[in-house]
Each structure stands twice: as C-alpha cells, then as structure tokens.
Amino acid sequence: MDFRLTQDQRDVRAGIRDLLAGRFGREALRSAVDGAPVPVDRGLWRELGGAGFFSLRLPESEGGVGLGLPEAVLVFEEAGRVLLPGPLVATHLAAGVVPGAASGEAVVTAFDLDGPLVAHLGEADAVLGMPQVPVGVPVRSADPLTPLWRADGVLPVGFRDTGALLTAALQVGSALRTVELAVRYAGQREQFGQPIGGFQAVKHLCSRMLVRAEVARTAVYAAAVTGDPAETAAAKLLADAAAVRGARDCLQVHGGMGFTWEADVHLHLKRAWVRAEQWRTADRAEELLAEALLAEAVSPDAAG
Template identity: 30%
Template structure:
C-alpha cells in the first residue's frame, strides 16, 4: 500500500485548491447558503469541464477519468477546506458508488456517464424519518407491477435531494433490501427542503407516492453492496473533514500571530500555544486515519470496514474540536455572523451526525474487529 502522495496527486491538490479559492470564496459560499438550489450551476459545469472532478473516480468505461479513491479523497479534502457548496459529495460519492457497488453494468453504463460529466446530479436516498443509518431500520417498501417497480413512502435527510436529477433509493422488496433508480422528474415524487444547522449542505425530505422506479442490481441483494458504499462514503467524508480541520487550524494560528493583547501577540501566551498544539495533534492524527482509509479503498484492502468506522469517529471529533477551539482563540469576533469561524463549526457539527455519529461507528468498529 502506497502511503505517500505522488507528485501527480499533489499537483491535483494544487489545481483543485486554486479553483476552489477562486470559485468558493467566503462571499460565494454565503450567497449560496441563501440560495434555494444551494449551488452555482456555472461553477458546477466548470468543475466538470475544467477539472473533471465529478467523474474522477468513475471508471473510464462509464465516462469517468478512472482514477483511484485517493484522488477523489484529495479533491474532497480541498472541497472541505473551501466549504464548497455544491452537490459533489452526493453525486460523485453517494450516488456513483451506490451504482458501482451494485454490480449492475447496464445501470452503470446508462447512469454514470451523466454523473461523470456533471450533466446529471445524483444522490442516495437511504435514511428515513428516524435518521438511522443502520440498514436494518430501513422500511420503505417497493412493489412490483407489470411494468416494473413502484415506491411509496418517505426518505429523509437526503443530501441535495431537492436538486438531484437521479435518486438512488434503498427500499425493501419481499426478497430484502434493494436499490432503485428514480428519475428526479418522476410523477408522484415530492420534495421538501429541510431546515439545517449547516446551510452550506442542503437536505431534503422525499415523499414517494406510487413512484415508478428501476431496479439496480439484484432484487434483495443490496445490503452488502450498500454497506460497501457507505464505508467508502464515510472515508470520503473523513477526507472532507480533514480539509476543514486543517483550514480552521490555519485560521486560528494566523489570528494568534496578528491579534495583540497587553502589547504582544496572543500566540505568545502559553494558553493559546496549548490550544494550537492540541489542535495540530488532532488534525494530524485525523489526516493519518483519513489518508490510510483512502489508500485502503484504493488497494481494495480487507481493512476498509474497520478503517471506515475508525476514521469517521475520530475525524468527526477532531474537526469539531478544532472548529470550536478556533472560535475560542478568535474570542468575541469568532462568535459573530460576519466571521467565517461559525460556518466551519456548523459544518463540523453536521458532519459529526452525517452517515452515523461517533457512538454508532465505535460500536460498529468493535463488531467489525470481533470485540
């Protein structure tokens, strides 16, 4: 397993960072927070045509660039650093991997090229009103008719569900948990935007009223495939969290150098040094967990399930700790709406709960390592 980024991967990082610095500034992010769609269609198109990030990890035979999960993690780390407001995670991670892991070549050939070139926005509709990420808690039923399948029920907390052209839906048939592709314009499909703590990541509640759907993969065979998808998703989220954690660490250190109190920079005070040192320790440890997990996926290692839960639990707490300490180091100005510190704090908090909280993943880790 290669545990060092290659020069090409570092060049990718620099290119993506420059793009996000220009297109995902604080002003742009704040404008999109107030926008109902939550993303800039022109920037989304540029991401596809200039960088190709939507399809970076999608195989070439399905219209993507065919790079590994490590390159995708690099992109997501930079997206987290810039608080990118765009459906990148929902489309390039959740929807794309759900289709790939299903093993349905026909569905992949039809659905993935649009995701790869950015003309189709996808998402995964998994959780229901309970918000549980345990697959055993999913109850939305799918029924067969002469023309195919129909869905009736509710999915909730669906990332970018308000804007998705394609919904990959986890539902139950008499044979068990299955995956279905639903067109965003299908009759009987209702969407309601949900109020969120983190306004940079939109969530929606989706109501299915006898909605036509296409089976993806084997009837009743989605549990194992969806588990693999969610393991990759939590590692992708860990990479995003690392990017945000690194950025708030830099914000705190930069401020500690220029803010003076009692005639000296506050960074010279031991209490501030201790805070910054603890932030650095946790951020670097989070990087180690996230990077190792990304390489494990790229290497198709049997360690992926354990690393996924370990990285999600640790990176979630590291990011939240760093975001909270950033506010403390900034003092009064850090609590204001005008300062960006609260944007990262809210993303950190929402990311703690997304795809399962620390308690959920610690319990899962223990199960996976046989404790």
C-alpha cells in the same frame, strides 16, 4: 506502507485547489451564504465535472479519469477546506450510474442522514439508488449551505463505506482550515500589548487542533489505500472529531468575534455538525469497530 504523495497525486490536488481558489474563494462563500437556501452553483458544478471531480474513479474506458480512492480523498479534502456546498459525495458516487453525474450536468443527492432527512433535495436531479426524486418538506438546518428536507427514501448499502470515507476527507479539509484560521487570528489579535498567540493557553489550543487534524488525515489516507471497512469507520470517527472539536477550539481562539456572522469559523462548525451525521454516525462507526476488534480477537489466527 509509504503514504508520501506521488507527483501525479500532488498535481491532482494542486489542480483542484487552483480551480476552487479561482471559483469558490471567500467572497464566493459569503455570497453563497447570503443566497441560501439555494447554494449549488450549476456552472461550478459543471466545471467540477469537466475537471474530473465526479468521474475521478471511473475507468478511462467509460470516460473517467481512471484514478482511485487515494486521489479522491485528496480532492475532497480540498473541497472541505473551502466549504464547497452541494451533495458532492452523492454526485461523485453516482458517476457511471446516473446520467449526467460524471460531467456535473446532474446534481445527485442521497439519503445519507439518519432518519427521513435528505440534503439538497430541492436542487437535486436524482437521488442515489432511487428511481425518482421524492416529494419532501423543507426543515431547518444548522448549516445555511446544507438545506435539509424531510422525505421517504433509503440509502443503498453498497455506497456507505466510500461515502463515509469521502465525507471524512471533507471533514479533514475543514479541520485543517480551522487550524489556519486560528493561527492567523492568534497572530493578529493583541491583548496586553502582544499577540494572543504568545499566550500558552492559546498555543495549546492551536497545537491540539493541529494534532487532531493530522491524525485524522493520516487515518483517512490509510483507509483510502487499504479499503478496510473498520479503518474507514475509524477514519470517519477521527475526522468528525477533528472537524467539530477543531472548529470549537477555533471559536475559542476568536473569542466573541467567532460567533459573529462575518467570521467563517462558525460556518465550519455548522458544516462539521451536519457531516458528522452523514453516511456513518459516531455510534455506528463505534459499533463497526467493536465488531471488527471482537472478530479479530476470536479468530483462529489471532489465537495462534
């Protein structure tokens, strides 16, 4: 199977990267943090809609771009890299279902967290699979850019696999970005008269971060091509681990500096914690993988 990107796919990724660089660079990220807990920029949301972010997989006959999951994971990876806030996955899944979602005129959230929790409920125009937005109570969130609410609702089962894969793509983007942050800081910070990146322990941390991120990215790309539920579960597991463990290792490279409000790495860690609980948790992903492996082991084809 050939996972090399086509020119059209590279163009799609470059287009969304340029859009986000111009509209949600580091200054915008810090401004959003300072303005929390209302981080969704409606103007940017509409620009994303105009660029096809939400309508990417809608058929052209329905006003969409007419692309597929492989292209979707590319643009979500870029969104994860810059920590773009908001219910991106739910709004993308709602395109063609909820009026205004495809164009970015509507912000759509979903009950994608375990338990009676939903993100961005206070800013949402609709909730995926529900006739109206329920009343909720704000609760404290680890991530300042992911406000959480306690409310009653359910997640439509049919969206879970795609939601998990797109969330995994967000995690991959974050994991790759923390590799960049760690390597950059290791090249700048000096100890004993030389950059800390020259020390073997720091080299090993950075190399392990890169390996985890690249393995997760490959798994996400493969699941986007095959659409296999078990591969999607594996991709979510690997991407969550790459994002969470990568952010922790990046903090280790930064030392005490990484825990300060001025550094971005702690934002990546907090977002990774929340995403790891969205759409499909590690426990549920492991159960699905075990079920798939067991079914394969006992199938007649496997026995033959």
